Amino acid sequence: MRSKKTLLALGFFLILGVMSLVGSEVNASSPQLKITPELKEKFTLKPHHEKLSFKCVDCHEGQGDDPENFKAIDDKGCLSCHKTKQYLADRLKFMDNLHTNPHNSIHDGPKLYCDECHFEHKKSDNMCLSCHSNDVKLWMRPTP
């Protein structure tokens, strides 16, 4: 009777163990990507992302396994880590006092697309410059 109980408990833990293994397997199995040094050279990351050792698929999620065919990622991709546009606006709240917050534009509020200013693999831009060519550099730093 006693050994039966022990066996039952053992079986239970075994199943649990296997289950947790399977669970972690799912997380680890992203498509096998071949990232050559040339690719890394061609698609360099911005220093603020580079120093966190992000992998291509951390941004290019679900875009297949051919890096050459990766597409741009949209706001949703950025916000999976950067929370919400309102949160980003709040991080630069001090600028709101002079209506210069790029994340909470006096014209459009916290609604602009990230890629109106930020790029990952090339130099960023700043859409405010198209009308305020002289003032923007006083209001904020160059877009990171």
Place this chain on the structure above:
Amino acid sequence: MIKKIFLIIKNNMLLTVLVGVLVGLLSSWILYEGLHRTSDDKFCVVCHEMKPMVAAYHNDVHGGAGKIGIKVTCVTCHLPHDNVFAYIATKARNGAVEGAIHFFGNVDAIDWQANRANRAHFVKDEACVGCHTNYKTNEAISEQGRKMHAHYDSLKDTAKEISCASCHVEVGHKGLRSMLNYYKPEYEYYKGKLDKKKEEAEKKLAEELKK
């Protein structure tokens, strides 16, 4: 003389042990009191240069602004916890170094915004993990969040190690960058134009500290 003391100890082993324990208890109690008194916002804000950090702390869920009203003491996040001796050593060192800069250096020249880049060094992950124990498995955290936490784990103890605060900016101090700017604007353009915000912040800070 020494021989005599030795003899007393030898003949009164029990008493010596008892006295030893008592002295040990007493000194740890004093130590505890000392550490504790120097652990919270009221102590840290004694130096005016800590004001913006304490003000931003009061706006954060870790500083009493949340629904459940938890208030995590400053040194929980800012001193190592793994070892009592390291704890006291860092504490003494911090006190000494910070004190010295305060009295001999020009604290107003410190660039706090730039200093934030060092946050991995002065924020202790053990504290975060100590409370957020299930950060790896918590289903309430988004999928990307859990993926990032696995990423964090995979870099642990490697040369590329990152910290909780590498990603979770302004944790413990909601709106830290803005608060620093109210006290001392980063860019020329804002100088003299945010003083009203600073006044508001100072007023709120004074009220919070009275609580």
